[in-house]
Amino acid sequence: MADTTIPSPLVIPQLIVGLGNPGSKYDKTRHNIGFEVVDALARRSQISWSENRKFQAFLGEGFSPTRDKLRLLKPLTYMNASGQAIRAAIDWYKLPPESVLIVYDDLDLPVGRLRMRLSGSAGGHNGMKSAIAHLGTDNFPRLRIGIAKSTPDRDTISHVLGKFSPEETKVISEVLQFAVDAVEIALKQGLEKAMNLYNSRSI
Numbered sequence: 001m002a003d004t005t006i007p008s009p010l011v012i013p014q015l016i017v018g019l020g021n022p023g024s025k026y027d028k029t030r031h032n033i034g035f036e037v038v039d040a041l042a043r044r045s046q047i048s049w050s051e052n053r054k055f056q057a058f059l060g061e062g063f064s065p066t067r068d069k070l071r072l073l074k075p076l077t078y079m080n081a082s083g084q085a086i087r088a089a090i091d092w093y094k095l096p097p098e099s100v101l102i103v104y105d106d107l108d109l110p111v112g113r114l115r116m117r118l119s120g121s122a123g124g125h126n127g128m129k130s131a132i133a134h135l136g137t138d139n140f141p142r143l144r145i146g147i148a149k150s151t152p153d154r155d156t157i158s159h160v161l162g163k164f165s166p167e168e169t170k171v172i173s174e175v176l177q178f179a180v181d182a183v184e185i186a187l188k189q190g191l192e193k194a195m196n197l198y199n200s201r202s203i
Contacts, residue, residue, distance in 0.1 A: 010189070010190035010191075010192075011098065011099075011118060011141060011186075011190055011191040011192065012068075012099070012186070012187060012190055012191075013099060013100065013101035013141060013183070013186055013187065013191070014068075014069070014070075014071065014093075014095055014099040014100070015071045015072075015073060015086075015089060015090065015093065015095055015099060015100045015101070016038055016041065016070070016071070016072050016073070016100075016101045016103065016183060017034075017038070017072075017073045017074075017075070017082075017085075017086055017089075017100060017101070017102045017103065017131075018034035018035045018036070018037055018038030018039070018072070018073070018074050018103045018104075019034035019035070019075070019079060019082050019102060019103065019104040019105075019127040019128075019131075020032035020033075020034050020035030020036075020074065020075075020079065021078050021079050022074075022076045022078065026161070028163055028164075029160070029161050029162060029163055030105055030147040030159065030160050030161070030162060030163070030164060031079065031105055031147075031160040031161055032105075033103075033104070033105045033145045033147060033172070034102070034103040034104040034105060034127075034145070035074050036172075036176055037103045037143070037145065037176060037179045037180065037183075038060075038072045038073070038074060038103060039074075040176040040177065040179070040180050041072060041180050041183055042060045042062075042072055044180055044184075045062050045063070045064070045065075045070060046062065047060040047061065047062035047070070047072060048060060049072075049074070051076070054088060054092065055073065055075075055085050055088045055089045055092070056075065056076050056077050056084060056085045056088065057073050057074055057075045057076050057077070057085040057088075057089065058073070058074040058076065059071065059072070059073055059089075060072035060073075064184075064187040064188075065184050065187055065188055066187060066188050068187070070187070071089070071093065073085065073086065073089055079126055079127040079130075080126045080127070080129075080130055081130055082127040082128075082130045082131055083130035083131040083132070083133055083134025083135065084130070084134060086100065086102070086131055086134060086135065087134040087135060090135070097135045097136075097137050097139060097140040098118075098139055098140050098141070099140075100135070100140045100141070101140075101141045101142065101143060101183070101186065101191070102127075102128070102131055102140065102141070102142045102143070103142070103143045103145065103179070103183075104125060104127055104128060104142065104143075104144060104145070105125075105144070105145055105147045105160065106123070106125070106144035106145060106146055106147065107124075107147060107148070107149050107150070107156070107159075107160070108123070108146075108149070109144060109145070109146030109147070109148075110146045110148050110202070111146050111147060111148045111164070111168045111171050111172065111175070112146060112171045112174075112175060112202050112203040113146040113201075113202045113203075114143060114144065114145050114146065114175065114178065114179055114182065114198060114199075115143070115144045115146075115199055116141065116142070116143045116144075116182060116186070116191060116194055116195045116198060116199055117141065117142055117144070117195070118139075118141050118191060118192075118195075119138055119139045119140065119141070120138060120142065121138060122138070128142070141186075141191050143179060143182065143183065145175060145179060146175075147159075147160065147164075148168075171203055174203045175203055178198070178201070178203060181198070182194045182197070182198040185197060185198070
């Protein structure tokens, strides 16, 4: 009998958004790992950033490894209002939500792990709550970067707004390259391929 299963369509991101808070005092904090991933992606793809006031964000435009148009976004609205910038960008470029890949920090994953998904809830993350509210759906891909849970002697806010330990910083520098590799596979071969290759790996 012939195989009648229909292959699922490739999901190729067209806009990659890193979540974080603007300003030097938040630089390199756990909560800003989304910014760091898109910065690393911009460096590898030789894309430069410019402030886009229409989007209230930093925007980088260039080409993916497959030479397709690639857009990177870092909202300047602060984490809790990230969705405003994302919505402005997808309206301007006329992109469907499912073509937006959002990169952000995850307390439930240990440092050294990342997890890519095609959809899902906000999981208590305020930036993702804002994104879901402004996009009107949770049906868009995301890449979660592990920042580990806070220790008993430290509250969650201090933890996420704190910096990585020296030992963690060494791991995070590898994680950034790992995350960029995963995004590049998603751009070339689709998100499901990247999920299969990277979701089970750890550093």
